Amino acid sequence: QVTLRESGPALVKPTQTFTLTCTFSGFSLTTTGMSVSWIRQAPGEALEWLARIDWDDDEFYSTSVKTRLTISKDTSKNQVVLTVTTMDPVDTGTYYCARLTPYGASFDYWGQGTLVTVSS
Amino acid sequence: QSALTQPRSVSASPGRSVTLSCTGTSSDVGGSTFVSWYQQHPGRAPKLILYDVNKRPSGVPDRFSGSKSGNTASLTISGLQAEDEADYYCCSYAGTSYVFGTGTELTVL
Numbered sequence: 001q002v003t004l005r006e007s008g009p010a011l012v013k014p015t016q017t018f019t020l021t022c023t024f025s026g027f028s029l030t031t032t033g034m035s036v037s038w039i040r041q042a043p044g045e046a047l048e049w050l051a052r053i054d055w056d057d058d059e060f061y062s063t064s065v066k067t068r069l070t071i072s073k074d075t076s077k078n079q080v081v082l083t084v085t086t087m088d089p090v091d092t093g094t095y096y097c098a099r100l101t102p103y104g105a106s107f108d109y110w111g112q113g114t115l116v117t118v119s120s
Numbered sequence: 121q122s123a124l125t126q127p128r129s130v131s132a133s134p135g136r137s138v139t140l141s142c143t144g145t146s147s148d149v150g151g152s153t154f155v156s157w158y159q160q161h162p163g164r165a166p167k168l169i170l171y172d173v174n175k176r177p178s179g180v181p182d183r184f185s186g187s188k189s190g191n192t193a194s195l196t197i198s199g200l201q202a203e204d205e206a207d208y209y210c211c212s213y214a215g216t217s218y219v220f221g222t223g224t225e226l227t228v229l
Contacts, residue, residue, distance in 0.1 A: 037218070046123060047158070047166065047209050049218040060216045063121065096165055105213045106156035106171040113165050 002026035004036075004097050004111035012087045012118050022080040022097030022111060029055050029075050033102035036080045038071065041113075042093040052104065053080055089118045124149060124210055124221035131227040137198040142210030142221045143191055150191035154213035157186060157195045161206045170195060200228050 008020035020038070027034060037052040051071040052060045061069050070083040080097060094115050098107035124144040132138040142149065142157075149155055155173045158166035168177055173193065174186040183198045193212075197204055205228040210221040 039220075046223045047211075047220040049211075049220060052218075062217065101171060105154035106168055106211065107158070107166070108168050108171075108177060110165040110167070 002099060002109040004099060004109060006095060006097050006111045006114040008095075008114055008116065010115060010117065012091075012116060013120055014088055014118055016087050017083060017085045018087050018091075018116065020082045020084075020095055020097075020114065020116075022082070024078050024080070024097070024099065024111075026109075027099060028078070029053075029073050029080070031055055033104075035100040035104045036073070037098050037100060037107065038080075038082045039096045039098055039107070040091075040093045041096070042090070045093070051082060052100070054104070087118045092116065092118045121148065121217060121219045124212060124219055126208075126210060126221040126224045128222070129225040129227065131229050132200055133229050134200050134202060136200050137196060138200060138226065140195045140197075140208055140210075140224045140226070142193040142195070144193075144212055144219070145191055148191075148212040148214050148219050149188065149193050149210075152212050152214055155186070155188060155193040156211045156213070157184075157193075158209045158211065159204075159206045160209065166209060197226075202228050204228055 004024040012018045034055045038050040053071045068085045094113040096113045097111045099109040157170040160166040170186040
């Protein structure tokens with residue numbers, strides 16, 4: 001059974017650096033073709049893809065926020081970490097991690113999401 | 121990359137069929153066979169309901185079907201049920217990036 005769970009601070013101050021952790025089970029990021037992504041959703045708004053990390057350590061980022069994001073993985077802990085620098089109130093929203101179908105065309109399993117508010 | 125365009129809201133009666141559109145460009149929807157659709161109920165995580173334009177994951181009813189023509193992908197839901205009332209998002213994968221649609225709120229009257 002595949003599960004993913006996001007964890008991290010619920011409140012972040014503007015300009016701070018912020019880290020979210022996705023802890024997953026039921027699959028391994030050492031398996032060829034496996035990938036995990038981060039997706040966010042501002043309140044009342046659409047989904048926005050942020051980043052992806054692959055089994056072979058390849059990383060991909062949304063061009064709109066690329067300079068502020070870092071995605072990494074710890075395969076021994078079954079975790080994927082997203083770091084976002086220079087947080088701004090517009091970064092407020094629910095952050096989801098999601099597994100991708102093999103070789104990464106769609107998101108087949110999602111975490112429940114974690115709401116992050118950026119406010120002083 | 122700009123978000124794919126979806127109608128903001130659509131409504132239909134139970135038992136009827138409804139088609140939701142998702143319009144992009146030749147750089148995303150038009151040039152990709154990897155269009156997926158997600159259903160999101162309020163306060164819940166999105167759920168994959170179609171992938172690769174018209175394939176259904178295990179457990180998704182065959183009332184949900186997909187197609188694509190040019191730069192527009194479509195999701196058709198037949199035999200509408202109350203539980204289908206949700207937000208629906210399309211997504212196009214173009215090799216190294218993903219672009220979601222603006223989302224459609226489906227109301228089952």
